[in-house]
Amino acid sequence: MATTQITSSITKTPAEKNQIVFEEQWPKMQPTIVKLLRQEAVNRSEWHDLFYSVHQVCLWDEKAASKIYKALQENITEFIGQAQLRVLAHAEDQALLKAYITEWRKFFEQCGYLPKPFIQVELSLNNHTTSSSSTMPKKHKNDDSDVRKLMLDSWNNQIFSNIKQRLQSSAMKLVRAERNGEAFDSQLVIGVRESYVNLCSDPDDKLKIYRENFEKAYIEATESFYRLKSLEELNQNGVQNYMKYAHTKLKEEEVRAKKYLETTISIQALMDSTVNVLVTLYKDQILCEAPGMIKRNETDKLQLMYKLMDRVPDGIQSLLSDLEDHIINAGLEDMKINALTITQDSEKYIERLLELFRRFSLLVKTAFLDDPRFLTSRDKAYKIIVNDTCIFKLELPVKPGVIKTTPESRCPELLANYCDLLLRKTPLSKRLTSDEIEARLKDVLLVLKYVQNKDVFMRYHKAHLTRRLILDASADSEKEENMVEWLREVGMPADYVNKLGRMFQDVKVSEDLNLQFKEQYRLTKGAVADSINIKILNAGAWARGSERINVSLPLELEDYIPEVEEFYRRKHNGRKLQWYHHMANGTITFSNSVGKFDLDVTTFQMAVLFAWNHRPNEKISYENLKLASELPDPELRKTLWSLVAFPKVKRQLLLYTPEVQSPKDFQEDTHFWVNQEFTVIKNNKVQRRGKISLIGRLQLSTERSREEDNEGIVQLRILRVQEAIIKILKMRKRISNLQLHNELIDILKNMFLPSKKMIKEQIEWLMENKYMRRDDKDINIFVYMA
Structure with missing residues (x-):
C-alpha cells in the first residue's frame, strides 16, 4: 500500500x-x-x-x-x-x-x-x-x-x-x-x-508625485493668499508699514516652508513666488520712498527696503542710483556751505572731506549692511565730490605747443598741503600724538585713493618734502620715510616713490659732507664754522627747476661760497656746484629797545633786512630796496609782504606807507622802515627775548618756477600718454581704438585720467612720426610700426 x-x-x-x-x-x-x-x-x-x-x-x-x-x-x-x-x-x-x-x-x-x-x-x-x-x-x-x-x-x-x-x-x-x-x-x-x-x-x-502635486498646490495657495492680503495691507497702512508687513511675512513663510516643504529647491521656489507677490508687484511704489529716506537718514527703514529689494531681480539698481545721487548732492552742497572756511585752510578742507566720507560710510553700513555694491556706489559718488571743480579749481597753464587743459580740482594740492602740516613742525603736528599723526596720514591716503589726477599730488608732495628736508623742518623723520612706503603700498607709481627715497639718501650723504666741511674749516674759522650748514644735493634726485635768482647776499655768507666750492672740488673733481639761494634759510639776531630776538628767515628776507643793518632808523623806498637786494620784482614784492603782513605776529617787523591791499600794489615810492617796537608776544605779554620763524608758508620755488612746475605736469602727462600707447602697441601689435583707450586708462589711472582729446592728439602725433599707423582695411585698428 x-x-x-x-x-x-x-x-x-x-x-x-x-x-x-x-x-x-x-x-x-x-x-x-x-x-x-x-x-x-x-x-x-x-x-x-x-x-x-x-x-x-x-x-x-x-x-x-x-x-x-x-x-x-x-x-x-x-x-x-x-x-x-x-x-x-x-x-x-x-x-x-x-x-x-x-x-x-x-x-x-x-x-x-x-x-x-x-x-x-x-x-x-x-x-x-x-x-x-x-x-x-x-x-x-x-x-x-x-x-x-x-x-x-x-x-x-x-x-x-x-x-x-x-x-x-x-x-x-x-x-x-x-x-x-x-x-x-x-x-x-x-x-x-x-x-x-x-x-x-x-x-x-x-519626488515626481510630491513636486507635481503637493509643492505646486502649496505655492499656488501661498500666492493666492498674499495676492489679496498684500494689496489690502498696502492700501490701508501705506508703503512704510507695508514694508514691515512684507518683511515679517517673508520670514514667516521661510520658516513655514522649511517645516512643510521637502527640499531646498522647493523652499527657494516658494520664496521666489512669495517675493513676487509681496514685493515685486509693488516695487515701484516702494522704491519711490527711497530718496526721501536716504535724505532723512532713516537707516532702519532703508535697511528694511534693502532686504526686500535684494530679493527682487535688479531690485537694488534704483537704490544704488538714489544713494549715488544723494552722496553727490549732499556732499557738494556741504562743501559749498562751508566754502568760506575750507577755502582758507587745507586742514579744514580735508577734515570736511573725511567727515563726509565717514558720514556716507556709516549710512552704507547701517542701511545697506556694507553690501559691496553699495560701497562701490559710495566710492563712485565720493570720487565726484573729491574731483569737483565748483569750489576749488586748478588752472594748469597753457603755452603754445602745449595741449589745452580743462580745469581740475585743487584737492590733490590741498591734500599735499595737509600732509605737509602733519609732517612739518607746526602747531598741528605738535599738539597731536604720534599715533594720531599716523592715523591722519592714513586718512590722507584714503582720500588720495579717490583723487583722479594723482600726479598733481605727487608734484606738490615732493615740493613740500623738499622744503622740509632742506629747512630741517620735519617733525618726525621716521614718519617721513614711512609715508614714502605707504605711498608705494597704495599704488603710487614706482618711479615717483623711488625718487622720494633717493632724496632721503641724498640728505644723508649731504650731512656727511657738511660735517667734513665743518671739521676742515673749524681750524681756520673757529666756532664761526659751526654756524654754517651746507646742503650739497644731487640735481637728478631733487629735479628742481633750472632757474637761479640773483640776490645780494650779506658778506658773512658771500665769503663762504668760494670756500665751499673749493672744498667740493677737492672731493669730486669735475663736478659743478650751482647755488639755489631761494632754497636757503638762516637765523639772524634782531635787537631794539624792547629786547633781543632770534629770527628764522629765508635768504631773500635776510638780503632785504640787511639793507637796514647800518642804518636801522631810516626809511627806504621800494626802488632802493630793489637796488640793494638785487631781487627780481616778483620775489621782492613777495618777500616784503612776508615782512610787513606776517599773519603769526601781532607787531610786524617792517612798517610801510602808504598802505596797500596786496604786494602787487607796492609802488616805487612806497617806503619801508624797521619797527623799533617789534617784539614777541606770548599770552598777551610782551617778551624781551624770544625766537620766531618768519619763513611761514613761503615756497622754496619762485613764481616762475611754479609756473614751470605746472607746465611740467602737462608736459609729463603728454609723455606718459605717448609712452603708454607705444608700450601697449609693442605688446599687442594690432589693437582697436576702443581697446587702446581702455588699456591706456587702466595703465595711467594711478597717475592721472587722460582726456579723450589728449589721447586723440597723441595718437595723431605718434602717427605723424611713424610710430604707428591705421590699418589699411579698418581705420579703427591701429598697427605698431617697428
Whole structure:
C-alpha cells in the first residue's frame, strides 16, 4: 500500500507538483501576510515559516513565482480597499487627514517588512521577463523591491489618486488657518507631505508625485493668499508699514516652508513666488520712498527696503542710483556751505572731506549692511565730490605747443598741503600724538585713493618734502620715510616713490659732507664754522627747476661760497656746484629797545633786512630796496609782504606807507622802515627775548618756477600718454581704438585720467612720426610700426 502511494506520487507531472505545492503552501502563508498588512503581531516561528514556504514553492518551479505575486497583489488590493473605506468614512477635513495619515503610516511601515520574505519571488520574476502576463512587474534600474513597488503603486491607484485633491485642499486650508493665526496640529500637513514624498516608485524621479502635486498646490495657495492680503495691507497702512508687513511675512513663510516643504529647491521656489507677490508687484511704489529716506537718514527703514529689494531681480539698481545721487548732492552742497572756511585752510578742507566720507560710510553700513555694491556706489559718488571743480579749481597753464587743459580740482594740492602740516613742525603736528599723526596720514591716503589726477599730488608732495628736508623742518623723520612706503603700498607709481627715497639718501650723504666741511674749516674759522650748514644735493634726485635768482647776499655768507666750492672740488673733481639761494634759510639776531630776538628767515628776507643793518632808523623806498637786494620784482614784492603782513605776529617787523591791499600794489615810492617796537608776544605779554620763524608758508620755488612746475605736469602727462600707447602697441601689435583707450586708462589711472582729446592728439602725433599707423582695411585698428 505504501509502495503504491509513493509510485503514484512520483508519476505526477511537474505542473501538477507545482500546483500542489502552491495550493498547499499559500493557505499557510496568507494569514501571516494579512497580519503583516494589518500590523498585527507575528511571532518568530510564523515569520520564518513564511520565508520557508516562499522558498519551497519557488524551488519546485520558478514559474510558480508569478502565482505568488498575483495572490499577493490580491491580498494587498483587498487590504487597501478596506483602508480606503476607513479613510472615506470621515467627512471633516482634519478627521480625514488624521485617518489617511494613520492608515498611510501603517501601510508605509509594512512596505519595509512585507517584501523581505518574497526576495526569492522577485529573483525568479526578474530571471523570466519573457512572460507577457500583465501581472508581471517591469524590471527597474535600482535596487527597490518589486513587492514594495507593487504596494506603493497599489496604494497610489486605489486611494491616493481618488482623494489627493481632498488631501491637498484640506492641508492647504490648515496652512491658511496657520497664516491667519489659528492653532492646529502641524503634523497633519507634514504627514500628507510625507505620503507624497514616499509614494512615488519611479526610480528616476523619486519626488515626481510630491513636486507635481503637493509643492505646486502649496505655492499656488501661498500666492493666492498674499495676492489679496498684500494689496489690502498696502492700501490701508501705506508703503512704510507695508514694508514691515512684507518683511515679517517673508520670514514667516521661510520658516513655514522649511517645516512643510521637502527640499531646498522647493523652499527657494516658494520664496521666489512669495517675493513676487509681496514685493515685486509693488516695487515701484516702494522704491519711490527711497530718496526721501536716504535724505532723512532713516537707516532702519532703508535697511528694511534693502532686504526686500535684494530679493527682487535688479531690485537694488534704483537704490544704488538714489544713494549715488544723494552722496553727490549732499556732499557738494556741504562743501559749498562751508566754502568760506575750507577755502582758507587745507586742514579744514580735508577734515570736511573725511567727515563726509565717514558720514556716507556709516549710512552704507547701517542701511545697506556694507553690501559691496553699495560701497562701490559710495566710492563712485565720493570720487565726484573729491574731483569737483565748483569750489576749488586748478588752472594748469597753457603755452603754445602745449595741449589745452580743462580745469581740475585743487584737492590733490590741498591734500599735499595737509600732509605737509602733519609732517612739518607746526602747531598741528605738535599738539597731536604720534599715533594720531599716523592715523591722519592714513586718512590722507584714503582720500588720495579717490583723487583722479594723482600726479598733481605727487608734484606738490615732493615740493613740500623738499622744503622740509632742506629747512630741517620735519617733525618726525621716521614718519617721513614711512609715508614714502605707504605711498608705494597704495599704488603710487614706482618711479615717483623711488625718487622720494633717493632724496632721503641724498640728505644723508649731504650731512656727511657738511660735517667734513665743518671739521676742515673749524681750524681756520673757529666756532664761526659751526654756524654754517651746507646742503650739497644731487640735481637728478631733487629735479628742481633750472632757474637761479640773483640776490645780494650779506658778506658773512658771500665769503663762504668760494670756500665751499673749493672744498667740493677737492672731493669730486669735475663736478659743478650751482647755488639755489631761494632754497636757503638762516637765523639772524634782531635787537631794539624792547629786547633781543632770534629770527628764522629765508635768504631773500635776510638780503632785504640787511639793507637796514647800518642804518636801522631810516626809511627806504621800494626802488632802493630793489637796488640793494638785487631781487627780481616778483620775489621782492613777495618777500616784503612776508615782512610787513606776517599773519603769526601781532607787531610786524617792517612798517610801510602808504598802505596797500596786496604786494602787487607796492609802488616805487612806497617806503619801508624797521619797527623799533617789534617784539614777541606770548599770552598777551610782551617778551624781551624770544625766537620766531618768519619763513611761514613761503615756497622754496619762485613764481616762475611754479609756473614751470605746472607746465611740467602737462608736459609729463603728454609723455606718459605717448609712452603708454607705444608700450601697449609693442605688446599687442594690432589693437582697436576702443581697446587702446581702455588699456591706456587702466595703465595711467594711478597717475592721472587722460582726456579723450589728449589721447586723440597723441595718437595723431605718434602717427605723424611713424610710430604707428591705421590699418589699411579698418581705420579703427591701429598697427605698431617697428
